[in-house]
Amino acid sequence: MKWFVGWLVLLWSGGAWAVDMSCPAPGYSLLSSVVRVSGDDGSRASGVVIDKDKVATAAHVVSGAYSVFVQVNGVDYNAQIMRIDEELDLALLAVPTQDLKPIPVSRNMPVYWQPVWAVGFPLAQAQAATPGFFERVYNGGLQTTADVQSGQSGGALVSCEAGSHVVLGIVRGYGAYPNSSGGFDRLPDFSVSVTANDLSEFIDDAAVLTRVY
Numbered sequence: 001m002k003w004f005v006g007w008l009v010l011l012w013s014g015g016a017w018a019v020d021m022s023c024p025a026p027g028y029s030l031l032s033s034v035v036r037v038s039g040d041d042g043s044r045a046s047g048v049v050i051d052k053d054k055v056a057t058a059a060h061v062v063s064g065a066y067s068v069f070v071q072v073n074g075v076d077y078n079a080q081i082m083r084i085d086e087e088l089d090l091a092l093l094a095v096p097t098q099d100l101k102p103i104p105v106s107r108n109m110p111v112y113w114q115p116v117w118a119v120g121f122p123l124a125q126a127q128a129a130t131p132g133f134f135e136r137v138y139n140g141g142l143q144t145t146a147d148v149q150s151g152q153s154g155g156a157l158v159s160c161e162a163g164s165h166v167v168l169g170i171v172r173g174y175g176a177y178p179n180s181s182g183g184f185d186r187l188p189d190f191s192v193s194v195t196a197n198d199l200s201e202f203i204d205d206a207a208v209l210t211r212v213y
Contacts, residue, residue: 023160026117026129030165033100034119034127034156035072037079037093039065046120046155047093048167049100055079055093056199057154058172059086062093070095083206089172090194090202091154103156105203106166106196110134110142110159118146118171118191120155129158134168138192142169145189149174157193169193 037047037057041064047057055070062068063086069076070093079095110116117129132146142157148171157169175190 022163023165025131026119026158026165029101030103030158031119031127031129033103035070035100036121036124037061037154038069038071038076040067041065044121044124044151045153046151046171048154048156048170049097049102050105050167050199050203051102053094053097054082054102054203055095055097056170056203057091057093058170058194059084059089059091060172061154062091068093072096072098072100083202085202088194088198088202090170090199092203092206103158104164104166105200106159106161106168107200108161109195109197110168112136114159116144116146116168117158118144118148118152118155118193119158120148120152120171122149122151124151128152132189132191134159137195140195140198141172141192142195143190143192146191147174147189148191166196167199168196170199 033049035047037045045061047055050056068079070079077095079093082092082094084091114134119129130146132144135143155171156167159168171193175187176184179185
């Protein structure tokens with residue numbers, strides 16, 4: 001997903017907790033919990049195991065598909081869409097996650113220049129964890145310098161809290177602006193993710209809906 005940018009308004013407000021820089025780059029255990037998501041409409045993207053048999057991804061990844069698949073340990077499983085919110089750009093999928101460990105979701109807002117990694121499958125190729133820093137809140141999302149490509153949508157924006165990696169957000173897309181040839185040019189070091197707070201509320205609402213219906 002592209003974000004079309006003409007000008008930016010500074011909306012960031014700092015948090016009240018200290019940045020934890022004690023974590024190394026994400027390792028195998030965390031990376032294996034960021035999975036491939038695909039649709040029968042040709043979409044190829046990423047998702048995050050956030051609970052047993054539950055995967056979060058971006059709504060635009062699955063909204064046009066009749067059937068959605070999640071790859072777990074090399075096997076593609078048909079996933080059920082439990083809930084989708086196109087305004088937040090979030091979707092929650094039910095799928096067997098086997099032995100993959102859920103990644104904890106942060107309960108904090110990041111602070112300026114907090115280190116992050118955007119984890120996903122750029123261009124539907126090998127998994128990547130691109131490093132960057134949080135800059136500000138932009139249009140309700142987290143703007144970071146982590147470089148992302150198509151295919152990383154729905155993946156995890158990861159950071160460090162109390163010595164452990166957490167999901168700071170769900171990757172939505174990158175910034176772009178129109179060029180003279182009628183196409184678009186990507187903005188370097190500009191990506192936007194759904195906040196962990198929006199993700200947590202979305203998951204909690206989905207749990208209520210599942211119990212009721």
